[in-house]
Structure formats: structure tokens, C-alpha cells
Amino acid sequence: MIALPLASLTVPIEWVIGLGFILFAIGLLGVACRRNILIMLLSVEIMLNAANLVLVGFSRLHGDLSGQVFVFFSMTVAAAEVAVGLAIVIAVYRLRRSANVDDASDLREADYGDVPELKLEGEPKHHHDDDHGHDDHDHGDAEPDPAPEPAATGGA
Amino acid sequence: MTQALFLIFGATAIASALTAVTRQNPVASAIWLVVMFFSLAGGYVVLEAYFVAAVQILVYAGAIMVLFLFVIMLLDLRSEYLEHEGKPKLPVLGVFASVLFLVVAGIALFQAIDAGTFSGTVADLDGSAGAIGGAIFGKWLLAFEVTSILLLGAILGAVILTKRRLT
Structure with missing residues (x-):
């Protein structure tokens, strides 16, 4: 262990805390402004590293090793978070074929912005429109009687 | 010398973190984040937390980043997707939240400095x-x-x- 000869040569704790704040703000920016879920997870890692840096700084200031032990626990939490988070990313990607968080917003409030509609199979609207157009065409014809019968048998 | 080293490592960390957050390609983002992990490890060495620095490189730059790169390449994101990622709903609010955090934290930091919270002597610590x-x-x-x-x-x-x- 190399002890520094003068206390004035050591790094001021304010710099460490300031660097931690700036890194945390960058991570917050990434989480808030990016839509790629992988980059959002990376930004969370930046924020965790900022917290680790401040922990090490205070551990140095107070001469207490507990801060550095907490950094190990924080790294363990980060590893667990990455494992579970990436598993969720893979599961969502398998479902949606996309890594964009806006494509997986089914649980969001319906009245906020434009929510992608769930595509249901066999939509009734298109069928109804088709029937309506067919009806109009029949009315336009001069002879009403023979036309509906083949259409009805074809439909049945 | 120690302070200059910390400033260099800190500036590298900030620059690489900003670059990582703004990259379009997740692979480039992950590589820039490795740069940030290494510079933070250098900062830990300056703070005499040697074992934390070693574990930072082993766990973060080694294990976690490899996991990230594996998943990124497993997903195989198409380049046409990467070009139009889609805008966030309210990008101004994200920037506002980040700046607001910096302002509040900075005020707290300067008040703590004024109150003399950090005036104690730096203790000798075996890391x-x-x-x-x-x-x-x-x-x-x-x-x-x-x-x-x-x-x-x-x-x-x-x-x-x-x-x-x-x-």
C-alpha cells in the first residue's frame, strides 16, 4: 500500500461526486431519450457506475471499507439486472421482432398518444364495407330479382 | 499528478458515456461503454481502490459487456431499423429531467461544500x-x-x- 505523502495531493471528494452526478445525468438522458431497449439498458449501467464511483469516493473520504464492499454488491445487482433484463429483451424481440420500446407498449394507458392497434384476425369492418358496395351495385341494376339469388347461394 | 490523472480519467469517462448514449448502433454504443468502464477503473486506481478497479474491469468490461454484445448480435437488428429508430414521445422532457437533476445535485453539492461537510482530512485506506x-x-x-x-x-x-x- 503506497501512502501518499501529502494530503493535498489526493483527489478532492467534490470532483468525485461531481463526476458521479454528471455520469448519472448522462445515463438518465439515455434512458429518457432513447427508444432502443438495448441502449436504455446500457444507460442504466452508466447510472449504476456513477453510484459506484460516489460510493468509492466516500469510502476514501471516511476511511471505511464498507463503501467498497457496497460497490461489490452493486456490481452483483447490476449483473443480475443485466441477465434478467436481456432475457426480457430476447422474449420481447421474439414476440415483436423489434428492439424498440414503443412496439411493446401494450400495458400503457390507451388515451396517451397513438397506441399501436392490436391486429385481430377476421375484422368485421372490411366485410361489411364489401357487402354495402355490393348492395349499391345491385340497386343500380335495372332488374332486381335474378341478381341477389346467385349471390346468396354463393355466400352460403 | 494524482489530480491531473483523475481529471483525465473523468473527462474520458464523460466523453465516452456521452458518445455511448448518442450512438445509433448498439454495438458502437457498447464498445464506447467499455471505454467508460476502463476510465472509471483508472479513477478507482487513483482513489486507491485497487481491488474495486480490478473487479470493475473483470466484471463490467469483461462479463457484462460480453453478455450485452452477445445479445446485440443474437438479435441481429436490421440496418433499416437502426436508421429510423423512432423519436421519443417527449424528448424535451428527458433533457429537462436530466438537466434538472444536474442543477439540484449541483446546488446540494455546493451547499455541502459551503457547510464544510468535506473538510475532514482524507483517511488512509487499504483498498x-x-x-x-x-x-x-x-x-x-x-x-x-x-x-x-x-x-x-x-x-x-x-x-x-x-x-x-x-x-
């Missing part, structure tokens, strides 16, 4: 592996054991979440 090990397996033994349960839960969660169907 070697032996000292850390003594703390982990002594005072924090129970927390260390609970950590293993957390990791077990994470492993089970990752396996179950990525399984196609549970039979």
Missing part, C-alpha cells in the same frame, strides 16, 4: 484484495450470502424468461 476480503467475509458475511441467492434468482429468471414454452 487491497486482502482488506476487502476481510470486510466481506467478516462484517458483511450475511449480505454476501444473500447476494448468492439474488444471483440464483437472476439465473432462474433468465432461463425461464427465455424459454419458448414451459412444459
